[in-house]
Amino acid sequence: MPDTTPWEYSLHIPNDLRAVTVSRRTLRLVLTLHGLIGLVDVAELLAAELVSNAVRHTKGPAALRVRWSPPGTLRIGAWDTDPEPPEPASPALRAEEREEGRGLTLVRACSDEWGWYPLTRNGDRGKYVWCEVGVARRPVTRRPA
Template sequence: MVTVSPPATWAYTLRLPHDPRAARVARMTVRAALDGHGMSELLGVVELLTSELVTNAYRHTRGPASLRLTALGDGRLRVGVWDSNPHVPAPFDRRSVERLPPAPLDADNGRGLHLVQAYATSWGGWPIGDGGPLDNGAGKLLWFEIARTPSPEL
């Protein structure tokens, strides 16, 4: 009998239309991929942070977005969200040691990127396009990583 072991690295990409249901579809995709690859322990935080980035892509652009899930093989999962707005918001535009000021207590929004800072192992972002005279402002990519915590040795 032949035993097939699943690969340690994998990637899924999903194109999301500019639709208010995109964050829900992204969460369902995250759930299916992590369950299918035995990474269910990361599900809560990855769903939350993915939902925040996809919601921001919907709120701050008029075009589609893309979601990419990548298992990096060393217990880390990277989630990237591309959208068509080239503006890279803080904290993604700075070094990860800099912190955002807290959102006002009575604000209806503005907490999503704080959640990324609080729960992601690392994060980053960059504009896509070279800024030259023919650059059509291809958007930006924001990403975060979540690391699996090693199981305690018995």
């Protein structure tokens, strides 16, 4: 049974691609301990995309932030040092033609809501990209090929 009290975790990560795996495993553990095993798969996918973007497209450190708001909303976000807005891939391009932006397309498709906002702290600029999923979210079903 999911927690009925709100909670939040932050994981500060270096600019290292190995941080994606560390973030996914940490998130899996946190969600499992809070009784949210039904959200683990989609949450891991979303966190991996957000953290991957933060690490690949910036030069500084990053952070993963996870917040549970009862009765059933999980917000996953990644902070990075690049103040520029995230750019989803152009829908006009075929998937195999896209060099970047596929992760945000996945985030948009697999979350209930997503967004971003700029951040300034101690004179440093950056951004926070977030998405939300709810416990009532139904799994995506695929049609047979």
